[in-house]
Amino acid sequence: MTNSPRSVSDRTSSVGAFGLLSEPARRWVERQGWTSLRDVQERAIPAILAGGDVVVSARTAAGKTEAAFLPLLTKVEGDAAGFRIVCVSPLKALINDQANRLEGLAEACGHPLHRWHGDVSASAKRRARENPSGVVLITPESLEAILLRQGVHARPLFAGLQAVVVDELHAFIGTERGIHLQSLLTRVEAIAGRDRIDRIGLSATLGDMALAADCLRPGDGPSVRLVEGRDAGNVVKVQIRGYVRPTRVPEDAIASSRHAPGASPREDGSDPAFEAVVSDLGRILRGRTNLLFAGSRRNVEAYADALTTACGSAGVPNEFFAHHGNLSRAHREEVETRLRDDPRPSTAVATTTLELGIDIGDVAAVAQIGPGSSVSSLRQRLGRSGRRPGTSAELRIFVIEDEDGPAAHPIDRLKLGLIQSMATVDCMLGGWCEPPPAAGLHLSTLVHQTLALIVQTGGISAKAAWAILCGRGPFRSVDRVRYAALLRCMHEARSPLVEQAPGGQLMLGPGGERLASGHDFYAVFVTPEEYRVVHGGQTLGTLPLDRITLPGQTMIFVGRRWRVLEVDADARVILVEPTSAAMPPRFDGSAGPLHDHVVAEMRRILSGGDVPTYLDQTARSMLEGARHAYRELGLEAASVVEVGTGVVLVPWVGTRKLDTLAAALVAMQHKPAARRHFVEVDGCDTVRIRRTLARIAGGDHPSDAALASAVPSPAIAKYDGWLSPDLMRAVVISERLETASLRETASRVLASGTDHEPGDTPHRAGTET
DNA sequence: GACCTGCTGCGGTCTG
Numbered sequence: 001m002t003n004s005p006r007s008v009s010d011r012t013s014s015v016g017a018f019g020l021l022s023e024p025a026r027r028w029v030e031r032q033g034w035t036s037l038r039d040v041q042e043r044a045i046p047a048i049l050a051g052g053d054v055v056v057s058a059r060t061a062a063g064k065t066e067a068a069f070l071p072l073l074t075k076v077e078g079d080a081a082g083f084r085i086v087c088v089s090p091l092k093a094l095i096n097d098q099a100n101r102l103e104g105l106a107e108a109c110g111h112p113l114h115r116w117h118g119d120v121s122a123s124a125k126r127r128a129r130e131n132p133s134g135v136v137l138i139t140p141e142s143l144e145a146i147l148l149r150q151g152v153h154a155r156p157l158f159a160g161l162q163a164v165v166v167d168e169l170h171a172f173i174g175t176e177r178g179i180h181l182q183s184l185l186t187r188v189e190a191i192a193g194r195d196r197i198d199r200i201g202l203s204a205t206l207g208d209m210a211l212a213a214d215c216l217r218p219g220d221g222p223s224v225r226l227v228e229g230r231d232a233g234n235v236v237k238v239q240i241r242g243y244v245r246p247t248r249v250p251e252d253a254i255a256s257s258r259h260a261p262g263a264s265p266r267e268d269g270s271d272p273a274f275e276a277v278v279s280d281l282g283r284i285l286r287g288r289t290n291l292l293f294a295g296s297r298r299n300v301e302a303y304a305d306a307l308t309t310a311c312g313s314a315g316v317p318n319e320f321f322a323h324h325g326n327l328s329r330a331h332r333e334e335v336e337t338r339l340r341d342d343p344r345p346s347t348a349v350a351t352t353t354l355e356l357g358i359d360i361g362d363v364a365a366v367a368q369i370g371p372g373s374s375v376s377s378l379r380q381r382l383g384r385s386g387r388r389p390g391t392s393a394e395l396r397i398f399v400i401e402d403e404d405g406p407a408a409h410p411i412d413r414l415k416l417g418l419i420q421s422m423a424t425v426d427c428m429l430g431g432w433c434e435p436p437p438a439a440g441l442h443l444s445t446l447v448h449q450t451l452a453l454i455v456q457t458g459g460i461s462a463k464a465a466w467a468i469l470c471g472r473g474p475f476r477s478v479d480r481v482r483y484a485a486l487l488r489c490m491h492e493a494r495s496p497l498v499e500q501a502p503g504g505q506l507m508l509g510p511g512g513e514r515l516a517s518g519h520d521f522y523a524v525f526v527t528p529e530e531y532r533v534v535h536g537g538q539t540l541g542t543l544p545l546d547r548i549t550l551p552g553q554t555m556i557f558v559g560r561r562w563r564v565l566e567v568d569a570d571a572r573v574i575l576v577e578p579t580s581a582a583m584p585p586r587f588d589g590s591a592g593p594l595h596d597h598v599v600a601e602m603r604r605i606l607s608g609g610d611v612p613t614y615l616d617q618t619a620r621s622m623l624e625g626a627r628h629a630y631r632e633l634g635l636e637a638a639s640v641v642e643v644g645t646g647v648v649l650v651p652w653v654g655t656r657k658l659d660t661l662a663a664a665l666v667a668m669q670h671k672p673a674a675r676r677h678f679v680e681v682d683g684c685d686t687v688r689i690r691r692t693l694a695r696i697a698g699g700d701h702p703s704d705a706a707l708a709s710a711v712p713s714p715a716i717a718k719y720d721g722w723l724s725p726d727l728m729r730a731v732v733i734s735e736r737l738e739t740a741s742l743r744e745t746a747s748r749v750l751a752s753g754t755d756h757e758p759g760d761t762p763h764r765a766g767t768e769t
Numbered sequence: 770g771a772c773c774t775g776c777t778g779c780g781g782t783c784t785g
Contacts, residue, residue, distance in 0.1 A: 295771070373771060
């Protein structure tokens with residue numbers, strides 16, 4: 001948006017939407033010096049002025065915020081007390097960004113703007129509560145806090161509400177927090193005594209926008225109007241670079257030649273493949289502003305440290321800075337500010353923390369270690385680069401694969417990290433991205449919302465609670481019978497969460513009182529307890545509590561090396577001092593689900609013959625080797641490979657179907673382990689597994705409930721622990737498994753192996769070369 | 770075989 005002598009009103013082509021705005025809003029636009037409204041604004045303004053629910057989608061920095069607030073502030077009216085517009089945002093940092101952006105516009109239109117989140121002073125919130133008006137920017141958790149703590153007194157705050165805006169709608173889709181938000185919006189409508197209050201969703205462009213509409217108005221997605229920004233994306237330059245990690249040398253060889261080049265990869269950084277990646281990263285990224293997505297916090301620390309060290313060795317100033325969720329807010333803001341405002345080149349080495357809409361400006365290039373978690377994440381990341389007209393987005397993916405060796409697992413020869421990277425890129429270039437998971441039962445969050453509704457109302461009948469949460473709200477797949485079962489197990493907990501008063505009203509039991517009065521009740525997600533890492537009185541960040549840390553131990557953190565001085569278990573503080581040698585700390589976590597479509601693309605790549613130009617020389621020869629191994633392992637024909645004392649099943653399906661197959665095999669007395677792309681079954685041969693798979697394919701397999709019982713450690717969500725085994729199984733069936741696909745998955749493994757009837761000589765994967 | 774997000778109100782003490 002550059003200054004220009006010509007204002008919007010001079011241009012007849014823009015008079016359409018511009019002319020619909022109120023005079024103060026038009027004057028504000030002119031004062032910005034905009035020469036025209038953006039495409040998405042042109043089309044969103046009439047849609048929002050017409051009323052009803054609207055999803056506005058466009059790429060980052062396309063002007064979505066103004067596209068929503070120009071028309072909303074134009075039509076908001078009435079002098080009665082109460083908030084006119086509530087805008088819910090997933091991050092405190094985004095609320096602060098938005099407030100700076102919207103303050104002038106809101107003021108010009110005569111409406112006050114309130115920020116409302118945990119870092120906003122209690123006095124500012126009290127002022128807003130006592131004199132509610134205009135626009136409030138708020139987090140879901142703070143909205144929950146208002147409903148909980150104000151109870152019936154919250155009604156005047158929302159009675160005159162004219163619209164709800166959901167910022168970064170895509171960040172809520174398919175998540176537990178998204179269900180919470182949907183329930184909150186229903187409760188706000190109920191407390192305002194209104195059937196519907198207009199909802200405006202601001203979203204990144206997704207593969208299927210109908211799913212965003214369903215998220216904005218659960219149960220009535222088709223009534224939501226979609227406005228998609230048409231700003232053309234810039235040219236994308238992609239490269240996938242391969243790196244071979246040499247085979248681990250035998251133990252005695254390590255003992256005799258510990259420092260020999262090409263020896264076994266070690267965690268202290270003497271892994272030659274890691275060093276080659278670091279050296280190329282330094283060469284490619286230095287001198288510009290970039291993002292490097294390293295995948296895990298541990299990798300972020302390892303790469304940031306190695307790149308910083310390399311800068312030191314080269315005698316140049318450091319340009320590489322770690323950024324992840326365990327680092328202090330102050331440090332992260334410093335990195336964000338440097339990326340955005342500092343002319344000096346810098347690269348943030350980050351996890352997913354820099355994927356969301358935090359304003360860091362345009363970066364020159366995006367680099368990534370490994371395939372990443374999904375196509376939609378890759379798209380978000382790439383959207384950070386090449387936004388200026390005339391520039392192109394640059395993406396480089398660095399993939400390390402082990403060298404084929406005598407001790408290697410046969411499946412490793414397929415180079416699935418490289419193949420998944422290629423599949424993810426191909427899906428993205430083809431315009432596809434993952435849809436959110438099908439709606440589950442979300443009973444953990446229903447436990448939370450039931451408690452919250454009781455606190456908010458001071459007591460409510462089961463019938464009325466069901467009507468709001470399940471009838472109108474997001475828990476539509478929970479019928480009255482199942483809700484009664486849920487209330488029963490909430491009541492039968494060792495310390496009851498709910499009790500029934502003589503009049504039939506639901507009240508909190510002692511267990512419910514304890515949960516609802518706790519500080520962490522406002523959020524529906526769990527956070528593990530953590531130690532604060534402190535140096536010289538400054539908090540550097542936090543580390544998970546379960547990590548055993550002892551004085552004298554060294555670690556890499558914030559991209560620098562430290563020695564632990566003291567661990568204070570009571571205060572949960574780790575005191576550290578700088579040191580010279582260290583290893584990155586471990587964090588825990590598990591991988592997210594892989595979609596069927598990406599896995600199908602992987603198979604297409606392995607069975608195909610064309611070599612994409614985006615591969616570098618090493619990646620090309622890796623692909624050639626992987627295709628050779630694919631044929632040699634017989635995977636063109638069969639999806640069963642004998643390995644060691646067991647078999648590997650490769651049905652080429654995504655995580656949920658793979659987990660379902662593994663659960664069925666457990667229930668049928670096998671010993672499977674579901675890996676990222678395949679299932680390993682120990683102590684079993686081809687004949688026996690084919691017999692089992694044939695039974696499954698024929699429909700002779702355990703019931704859904706038996707499959708759910710075979711899933712290890714099913715409790716994941718915050719209040720899962722309060723569900724009965726029956727309800728927990730129902731949750732697992734609806735959210736973790738795809739039982740309807742089981743017969744087909746088994747058939748896929750069998751059907752591709754029609755050349756190998758039971759009794760045929762099975763294909764034997766040689767571990768010899 | 771990963772990541773990220775959030776948080777009230779009250780009563781006490783201190784300061785200008």
